[in-house]
Amino acid sequence: MKDAQFYYHIIRLMIKSNNGDTSVMIKNKTAWVLYYSNSGNTKNLAELATTVLVEKGWEVETTQLTDFEQMKKPGLVILGTPIHFWTIPHMAKQGIAKLPDLSNAVGFVFATFGNVFSSGVTYELAKALEKRGTTVLGGASLVCPHNFMSETGKRLGDIYPEFGKDQPDAKIREEYINAIKYIADKAEKGDITHFDINRLKSPNPFI
Numbered sequence: 001m002k003d004a005q006f007y008y009h010i011i012r013l014m015i016k017s018n019n020g021d022t023s024v025m026i027k028n029k030t031a032w033v034l035y036y037s038n039s040g041n042t043k044n045l046a047e048l049a050t051t052v053l054v055e056k057g058w059e060v061e062t063t064q065l066t067d068f069e070q071m072k073k074p075g076l077v078i079l080g081t082p083i084h085f086w087t088i089p090h091m092a093k094q095g096i097a098k099l100p101d102l103s104n105a106v107g108f109v110f111a112t113f114g115n116v117f118s119s120g121v122t123y124e125l126a127k128a129l130e131k132r133g134t135t136v137l138g139g140a141s142l143v144c145p146h147n148f149m150s151e152t153g154k155r156l157g158d159i160y161p162e163f164g165k166d167q168p169d170a171k172i173r174e175e176y177i178n179a180i181k182y183i184a185d186k187a188e189k190g191d192i193t194h195f196d197i198n199r200l201k202s203p204n205p206f207i
């Protein structure tokens with residue numbers, strides 16, 4: 001009888017520890033790729049992340065934050081926005097404010113900017129996900145073509161290298177792909193080591 005009680009206790013402990021446990025994440029290979037984009041830079045990187053995840057066998061829901069609807073709960077969330085005047089664009093903030101509880105998911109955040117000033121947007125995005133219970137494991141700020149329009153009707157970043165022409169280049173794209181793979185691998189293995197999102201405050205984080 002004593003043995004039976006002992007095993008009952010162990011099983012209860014196992015069930016209890018499973019509640020907030022990483023094994024839930026390993027089984028949940030659904031990812032959300034949420035982005036906000038006006039001229040396509042952030043959308044292209046969101047779609048690149050989607051391709052990488054699909055190739056790794058993830059079921060992926062990719063959507064503009066403004067079109068967000070409730071979907072199957074994810075094990076992985078990727079959130080990306082451009083930087084508008086040193087902060088998250090207003091419309092993106094409104095979309096983020098509507099996000100549901102995202103506990104039991106790991107996260108990766110990224111910001112795109114036109115090489116003027118990156119500020120702490122990546123960190124702000126990480127904070128927004130952590131507020132919903134997501135464990136953020138990394139983030140990146142990526143220089144992209146600045147999308148202010150020039151007099152010729154082209155984006156500044158389609159003309160001037162100093163405004164992000166031809167960025168992100170092949171090397172940065174590869175780093176970005178590797179970062180997405182790294183986060184997905186961690187989610188799959190349940191290797192959810194702590195990541196200090198304060199690291200994302202550095203001017204050009206890439207983790």
Ligand SMILES: Cc1cc2nc3c(=O)[nH]c(=O)nc-3n(C[C@H](O)[C@H](O)[C@H](O)COP(=O)(O)O)c2cc1C
Nearest residue numbers: 037038039040041042082085086114116117146147
């Ligand atoms: C209103 C506005 C404000 C911007 N502010 C900044 C900024 O503060 N720093 C910067 O480097 N780029 C800035 N940019 C450039 C964009 O962040 C950059 O081009 C971004 O990649 C655009 O993403 P999208 O194509 O997904 O919309 C700004 C662009 C717009 C339209």
